[in-house]
Amino acid sequence: MQKTIKIRKFAVVAALSLLVIAGCGKKPGPSGKTDPKKAVTAADSAATATKVPFALKEGKRLFSHYCAVCHAETGDGSGQYYGLTPTPANFTDKAFMKTLSNEMLFKAIMEGSASVGKSNMCPPWGKSFHREELEFIVTYIRTLAVN
Numbered sequence: 249m250q251k252t253i254k255i256r257k258f259a260v261v262a263a264l265s266l267l268v269i270a271g272c273g274k275k276p277g278p279s280g281k282t283d284p285k286k287a288v289t290a291a292d293s294a295a296t297a298t299k300v301p302f303a304l305k306e307g308k309r310l311f312s313h314y315c316a317v318c319h320a321e322t323g324d325g326s327g328q329y330y331g332l333t334p335t336p337a338n339f340t341d342k343a344f345m346k347t348l349s350n351e352m353l354f355k356a357i358m359e360g361s362a363s364v365g366k367s368n369m370c371p372p373w374g375k376s377f378h379r380e381e382l383e384f385i386v387t388y389i390r391t392l393a394v395n
């Protein structure tokens with residue numbers, strides 16, 4: 249008997265909270281419309297998801313932030329740090345990129361260019377990124393070769 253009452257009480261409380269939740273969902277925002285910020289974000293990510301895969305988007309963001317200062321936004325090696333000797337690798341050069349395996353790219357990026365027998369002008373980035381982020385960067389770099 250005691251148990252049945254408890255269960256009923258619970259059912260009533262549950263039903264009431266459902267009503268409250270449902271009511272809140274339908275309540276209009278302060279302006280009387282749905283939140284415009286939310287609508288834009290959802291539409292944005294939907295559009296991006298169909299156009300650019302996340303890996304490339306993220307790879308581009310990281311490359312732009314950490315590498316473009318030397319390698320340039322285009323990846324051709326003409327970044328703002330001009331006068332570097334040797335010049336930063338040119339990722340838009342198809343012939344050059346063909347000589348580099350993904351493993352070599354990973355190694356050069358993680359341990360610096362000196363680790364692959366080049367100069368020490370490209371710093372090691374292994375401690376700055378997660379493995380997944382490095383994969384995003386390599387995926388992105390692989391899209392830059394145009395000629």
Ligand code: HEC
Pocket residue numbers: 311314315316317318319329332333334335336337348352353356357361364366367368369370371373385
């Ligand atoms: C301070 C300037 C600088 C920054 C910042 C920089 N690089 Fe470099 N990078 C260089 C230079 C210079 C070389 C050419 C080294 C050589 O050929 O001896 C190079 C070469 C490379 C190479 C080619 C290595 C090879 O095997 O020839 C890769 C890959 C590379 N960088 C990736 C990156 C990535 C990814 C980032 C950002 C996370 C980055 N670099 C940031 C200057 C930079």
